[in-house]
Amino acid sequence: MLKIKREYYIALMVIAGVVLLIFGVNYLKGLDLLERRNVYHAVYTDISGVTETTPLLLNGYKVGSVVGSNLMEDGSSRILVSFQINEDDLKVPKDSRIVITGDLLNKWTALELGTSEELAHAGDTLEGRTPMSLTESVTSQIDPLKRKAEGMLVSVDSVLTVFQSILNPEARMDIDKSFMNIRTTLEHLSQAADRLDKLIASEGEAIHVTLDNLNAITGNLKDHNGQIAHILENLDTASASLADGKLDRALASLDSTLADARGIMGRIESGQGTLGKLVTQDSLYDNLEAATRELEILLEDIRLNPDRYVHISVFGRKDKLPKLSENDVLRISDAVRNADKR
Numbered sequence: 001m002l003k004i005k006r007e008y009y010i011a012l013m014v015i016a017g018v019v020l021l022i023f024g025v026n027y028l029k030g031l032d033l034l035e036r037r038n039v040y041h042a043v044y045t046d047i048s049g050v051t052e053t054t055p056l057l058l059n060g061y062k063v064g065s066v067v068g069s070n071l072m073e074d075g076s077s078r079i080l081v082s083f084q085i086n087e088d089d090l091k092v093p094k095d096s097r098i099v100i101t102g103d104l105l106n107k108w109t110a111l112e113l114g115t116s117e118e119l120a121h122a123g124d125t126l127e128g129r130t131p132m133s134l135t136e137s138v139t140s141q142i143d144p145l146k147r148k149a150e151g152m153l154v155s156v157d158s159v160l161t162v163f164q165s166i167l168n169p170e171a172r173m174d175i176d177k178s179f180m181n182i183r184t185t186l187e188h189l190s191q192a193a194d195r196l197d198k199l200i201a202s203e204g205e206a207i208h209v210t211l212d213n214l215n216a217i218t219g220n221l222k223d224h225n226g227q228i229a230h231i232l233e234n235l236d237t238a239s240a241s242l243a244d245g246k247l248d249r250a251l252a253s254l255d256s257t258l259a260d261a262r263g264i265m266g267r268i269e270s271g272q273g274t275l276g277k278l279v280t281q282d283s284l285y286d287n288l289e290a291a292t293r294e295l296e297i298l299l300e301d302i303r304l305n306p307d308r309y310v311h312i313s314v315f316g317r318k319d320k321l322p323k324l325s326e327n328d329v330l331r332i333s334d335a336v337r338n339a340d341k342r
Helices: 002-029 134-166 169-202 204-223 225-269 273-280 283-304 326-341
Strands: 038-044 055-058 061-071 079-085 097-102 107-112 125-129
Touching (some): 038 097, 204 225, 225 273
Parallel strands (some): 097 125
Antiparallel strands (some): 038 079, 097 107
């Protein structure tokens, strides 16, 4: 009897040891066999760095861990990873996903909750996502830079080719001449600036006097601001008066005057009245020209024969004025024409 009891004790101790071993191993894995296991699955193509007990984080808080991984039976080399969520109150939407992430030293999984109103249940498979590795990430960032650098090198090569074709000896000489001209221009500008400084230094007193005069003028304007305002008010009053109808009446009167003037000019052009006859008829001009010619003949005869018109008599005898013959008149006319030619 005692012998049987010892065997029972040994069996119980072995069973207790196995149970403790199982609990210990699962405890080391982060599993608690006494808690209800909410297990979800996700499929990945690469789980490098992920092992059992890898934590499952939600916004940096541990909500579970990896409890197992197996190859898919469809021969696609994909891996099915099982996750245990220890938070019973956590609601997992159907479109949630589990992302494998980490750094160079550690790997972990992150639960990203979706927005679907339908909730996932234990045993469902969520979307699994594996971020690019460090090499892939660096490659993805370097490749665009590489392509840009290659394009830039091609452009630089084209530019250098163009420069080599442009910068021939004649072009270089032209560039040298251009730089020499620029240098000469800068020297002239420097000399002009020096002359300007000297001019300002020499005419400083005159500039000071000019500024004083300007200050005096502005002071006078300020002192007579009232008078200027009064003048502006008068101008405003005058403009208001013109705008009140006086300007229109003046323009109407001017228009009437111009109409009368046009009528007078029309009558003159048509030969009406004395002035019109003088303007349109040549008789007065012909008469004046004939009288002028006769006067010139008379004056020329007086100059040539003054004794015919002026007599000095000692004894008071009055001689009769001789008559001009036709020859005398012709001679005087020739003399007048010759005088006009001279």
